[in-house]
Amino acid sequence: MSGTLIETFNWWAVERAEQPALVIGEERVSYARLHAWAESSAEWLRAEGVQSGDRVGVMAANSLQWIVLSQAAMLAGAILAPVNPRFTFSEASYLLVDRYRVKAIFHDDERAEMVAKVGDHIDGARVFNLAELDRFRDVEPRGTLNPETIPLDTDLVIIPTSGSTGRPKGVVLSHRSMSGYVADSCLARPGAFSEPKVLLFAPLCTSAGYVVLMQYLAYGGTVFLEPAFDAERALRRIVEQRITTMMGTPIFFERMAACASFQDADLSSLFYCLVGGARVSRSLLEAWLDKGVLLRQLYGQTEVGGQATFNTDQASITDPEKCGRGSVYTRVAIIDEQGDFCSPDTPGQIVIKGPGTMERYWDDPEATAATIVDGWVRTGDLGMVDEQGLLTMLDRIKDIIISGGLNISAAEVERVISEYPGVQEVAVIAAHDDNFGETPLAIVHGLQPGDIPDLLHHCGTHLSSYKVPRYMVCISDPLPRLASGKISKPLLRQEYREAHLKLTKIR
CATH class of the missing domain: 3.40.50.980 (Rossmann fold)
Structure with missing residues (x-):
């Protein structure tokens, strides 16, 4: 395009x-x-x-x-x-x-x-x-605007994202990148974009909201915008409006499947459902397959336009954890720590190259140069590609917690907590949450349990409510470290893997 x-x-x-x-x-x-x-x-x-x-x-x-x-x-x-x-x-x-x-x-x-x-x-x-x-x-326009004066490379939007630095960066998408993204998606699965009706409840300030909105308006479809997600209402909208397309994190599909009305709901209009942010479980896949709906795992992030790749029809059934092999013009590969491309089935960093990737980070040339190398976007996520080119996402190198479809940078929460007097060390990891999929858990060294209310108030002043930890643990010993000196989050994730069962929510 x-x-x-x-x-x-x-x-x-x-x-x-x-x-x-x-x-x-x-x-x-x-x-x-x-x-x-x-x-x-x-x-x-x-x-x-x-x-x-x-x-x-x-x-x-x-x-x-x-x-x-x-x-x-x-x-x-x-x-x-x-x-x-x-x-x-x-x-x-x-x-x-x-x-x-x-x-x-x-x-x-x-x-x-x-x-x-x-x-x-x-x-x-x-x-x-x-x-x-x-x-x-x-009001009818006066016709004073001249769209011919807006070149293809004009910047269109700056979408904020949180990364490992703990401060949001602005991802710049242009008319060129957005148009390329729209065309590439259409070529990859043309039947999904023939007068589609998409149910959209992601915040418009995110790529899952804004990019999807622009994408489906560019296809001449109808966007059914919701102010927020409600499982029962979403089911009603699908049935009554004959929705063809929906996407979200697994927790949204799990909550819909748990509704009493799910069993008898006519979901035959749903043609194209994408799930991202976490793996699709076999039980969730089967629950929707019983309704005639195939859930396709996707992989993406704001830097690559939102959705870089989604699983094929067959692999969505046999290998639901895989995320496809890119698109017509979008390539997916794996690199090692030296930046060399890996052979199949070798874990490494996921890199993406395609027409829909970002132009740059706003006013941050150093971060841009570190992220876009030889035209490939270095995602900061760990994955591997099999012999068929199908991607499996293994872990989040950038340490992102996805809560109710919203990304939370663990580093950002750690930065705010570390600014509180008395905190010597802090690590923030994801804990399971029945409502949101994941929620932040903070492990703090240097404070007593009695300090938690004041620390929460401090967090609430500097962080959005969804970023404030719902679980907080004060420990007397220093946090465990790796040989490199970094805090051992793998060890902490193992130690606190059942935190949602053993700890009491603090808010």
Whole structure:
């Protein structure tokens, strides 16, 4: 694909003018109306001083207005800079103020006070409620924008991600990378993208939300956006709206399968279901297979556009833990510690090369150079590829905890805890959680159990609520170390593998 997303959306605004592009609750917005609304909003953004290359921040829950803003920023040539609506002031200001220096910030009602405070720290930044966009819902654009002036290599969005450094980095995706990602996915499985209906509940601030949204709008499909995941409601939406596509972490599919209505639900419309973030268990696979639905394991991360590879039909049944062999234009390989490619069935670091990978990290050339080497994105994850080229993801080198579909950097939580007075050492690992799949467990050396309430308050001030540990252990001895001197997390994971059964949640 050689055109910008703007050209793609312009096509569908005419070709499928009256078809619903978005369904949110009971509200339906056609492709023609979405396009006109976004263009009128983009003209207003320009009038408010937003120019090409400016960053437009958004800190809000999933909503129709969020999507309109994303399209308007694109038409104005600006770069969308979303942050998680659950971020604290410290987390949000680090990205919006220190890193992105946004020109405008949009918020919903719940985040109004915090975003206003963030805006006070950026000279010349404008702060707007997303509700401002409602007044352009039925306004016809004046035609003052010229999409021909926006080149294919224009930056489109900066999606934050947490890595091993403990500070979020901004992954930059351009029109070129997003268009390439859209085309590559379509070629790999064309039947999945013929007028699809996708159920989307991932936060739009993540690649699982934003990239999937852009992908299915680019296919001319209908996106059914949910404000959050609810298992019973998701089942009803699938049945009533004849949803064809859904994706998420295994915990979402497990919770749906546990619903009383699952047994009798007509799920025959579901054609394409992807599961990522953790392995698909045999029992979960069989529960959905009994309903005629095949769950395909995927592997991806924000740096590679979200979904780099997903399992084949046959291997999804015989080897459900495998993640496919890339795509038409996307290659998956394994390298050793020297950066040399590994032979089949040899563990090493997963590397990805393809049209949908990131352009760079925002304003971080050193991290970019360390991550993109000879065109290959070094994922920081451990895996191996078999003789057929099928990938198995073995472990997270970057030490990420996936809780309810959201990534939590263990290093970020450790950094915040280590700043609390008296803490000598801390290690954060994943503990099992029935509701979210995983949740942070902190093992702290240097404090007494009585210090935990104050430490939790400290964490809650500097971390989003979903990042704050639900389990915390204070130990008198130093943490175990590897020969290299690093804390031995493999040993701690083994020691605390049944923490959810033996420890009491602290919140």
